[in-house]
Amino acid sequence: MTSAAQAAPANERTYDVQRIRQDFPILAQQVHGHPLVYLDNAATTQKPRAVLAALEHYYATDNANIHRGVHELSSRATTRYEEARAAVRAFLNAADDREIIFVRGATEAINLVADSFGRRLRAGDEIIVSTMEHHSNIVPWQMLCERTGAVLRVVPIDDAGEFMMDEYEQLLSPRTRIVGIVHQSNSLGTVNPVREIAARAHAAGARVLVDGAQAAPHQLLDVRALDADFYVLSGHKMYGPTGIGVLYGKRDLLESMPPYQGGGDMILSVSFEKTVYNKLPYKFEAGTPHIAGPIGLKAAIDYMQAVGLERIAAHEHELLAYGTELLAEIPGLRMIGTAAQRSSVLSFVIEGIHPHDIGTILDREGIAIRTGHHCAQPVMARYGVPATARASLAMYNSRADVEALARGLKKTIEVFS
Amino acid sequence: MDDLRDLYQEVILDHGKHPRNFRKAPAANRSAHGYNPLCGDQVEIFLELDAAGVVQDISFQGSGCAISTASTSMMTQALKGKTLAEARALFEQFHALITGTGEPDPEKLGKLAVFSGVREFPNRAKCATLAWHTMCAALENRAEPVSTE
Incomplete structure (x- = not known):
């Protein structure tokens, strides 16, 4: 095996980014005549060969429907699918495989909770979110409020982009039923103190849903240490395929919730007189699932764990500090999001140059960044900007990538001077 | 480069x-949001x-x-004094220029020909045409905002 993940022992001090890059075939290409510099990882990450191979292996050798066939392929497919559930359980340090529900993405996971847990909400109940939430952790709650007459409360952020704990304390009350909080902000990079946020919610008798879509590829996770009631993941933002996400929920809580969608697999028996729902986790997995999705996601988790989440985090932290330093030298550049606890995101504006124009000029240099509101329009409103330019890091980014970004920005300023 | x-x-x-004509038009009788x-x-x-359907003033914010x-700034310059029909005809020329469809007439386009480079950047076409779509909505006095998506 030549994969860096297998070759590099976990205790090795050096982080061989060049070896890791070789595991991601997409990175070895030219874009507009320049080597690709991929810095749009908060939107989606690239996939290592191990993930591509797992998908191909599944479809080439094991493909069958799960949980019902008596034949060999069905049995293999079921085993692979359930092994993936166990891998996600271990990745999150959850207590029980039955607490892991496979869904389409983090968005569907939040919608599932808003729909199913949400049925216990009544008019006058309150839901708390923060200003820095992705639209996916705002809109499902707004829809729930419309259905039930519950009220959405919003915890503001300060100028650095930090969660305002005192304001949160003020908003918590016996009326609070659930708190939706992002672990790591996609638009600012802020890493929130979710353990403390959860503890205060629990003291007020409320449940907590943590949006871990951005945090998952950048730090070691432990849902029990965080004491999160729900934790959601997006496969494609953690080196896995699109179309697969995870809802983690505490078992007693999931047990107490009604099914989300009805169909095959989520039932024990069906008659026109009485239908009996299946047990966890199948109660929430109606229909034939995206079987290859969890299998690809497991390969991504195995890959990250072989390199080591802590080593990945240390590498990215060093790169973020270096990038922040380089960007500070760009005239007229203002960082959006300067929280003390920040990870993997460089969000900024440049005076007199719209982010969209920055994105186009960088693209011609082979540099992929995201420009726009990042599905976080309340954050843009908070900073009074229509959009930002955002470079976001992953385990395969190098110092050369952030140097290329700084050079590209200097060129952008030249074009506009 | x-x-x-x-x-x-x-x-x-x-x-x-x-940008030129970056202001509200005090006597505007048509407007639209894009x-x-x-x-x-x-x-x-x-x-x-005016009553004859001639653009007496056009501006934007x-x-x-x-x-x-x-694109918006230069559109306002190009349309002042034009009739409704001329404005729509010019949009057709401009649209052909941006999308590379049809044969735009350089004489009719005049200064607007500087936007020919947008053709090589298809994901920027909407940036160049938003003002024109919005202008058409204003001509028709459409109430709902124009969206490029």
Whole structure:
């Protein structure tokens, strides 16, 4: 095996980014005549060969429907699918495989909770979110409020982009039923103190849903240490395929919730007189699932764990500090999001140059960044900007990538001077 | 770099930084709001049409990238004194230029020909055409905002 993940022992001090890059075939290409510099990882990450191979292996050798066939392929497919559930359980340090529900993405996971847990909400109940939430952790709650007459409360952020704990304390009350909080902000990079946020919610008798879509590829996770009631993941933002996400929920809580969608697999028996729902986790997995999705996601988790989440985090932290330093030298550049606890995101504006124009000029240099509101329009409103330019890091980014970004920005300023 | 220079020509950069007719038209009798949800560009177009259907005044407000701001600015210059039919005909020419469909007439386009570079950047076409779509909505006095998506 030549994969860096297998070759590099976990205790090795050096982080061989060049070896890791070789595991991601997409990175070895030219874009507009320049080597690709991929810095749009908060939107989606690239996939290592191990993930591509797992998908191909599944479809080439094991493909069958799960949980019902008596034949060999069905049995293999079921085993692979359930092994993936166990891998996600271990990745999150959850207590029980039955607490892991496979869904389409983090968005569907939040919608599932808003729909199913949400049925216990009544008019006058309150839901708390923060200003820095992705639209996916705002809109499902707004829809729930419309259905039930519950009220959405919003915890503001300060100028650095930090969660305002005192304001949160003020908003918590016996009326609070659930708190939706992002672990790591996609638009600012802020890493929130979710353990403390959860503890205060629990003291007020409320449940907590943590949006871990951005945090998952950048730090070691432990849902029990965080004491999160729900934790959601997006496969494609953690080196896995699109179309697969995870809802983690505490078992007693999931047990107490009604099914989300009805169909095959989520039932024990069906008659026109009485239908009996299946047990966890199948109660929430109606229909034939995206079987290859969890299998690809497991390969991504195995890959990250072989390199080591802590080593990945240390590498990215060093790169973020270096990038922040380089960007500070760009005239007229203002960082959006300067929280003390920040990870993997460089969000900024440049005076007199719209982010969209920055994105186009960088693209011609082979540099992929995201420009726009990042599905976080309340954050843009908070900073009074229509959009930002955002470079976001992953385990395969190098110092050369952030140097290329700084050079590209200097060129952008030249074009506009 | 050459196609970047074609896109960001001096005239475009100048209009992007110093947009013309960037104000409300005091006697406007038509207006419309345009929005590009992809990048957040917002534009409001104000038109003063006389009884004969001639554009007596046209102006705009809003925020956007260099391409969209310059396109709006130069559109307002191009349309002043034009009739409704002429304005629509010019949009057809401009649209052909941006999307590379059909044969735009350089004489009819005049200064607007500087936007020919946008053709090489298909994901920027909406930046260049938002103002024109919004202008058409203003001519028809459509109430709902124009969206590029």
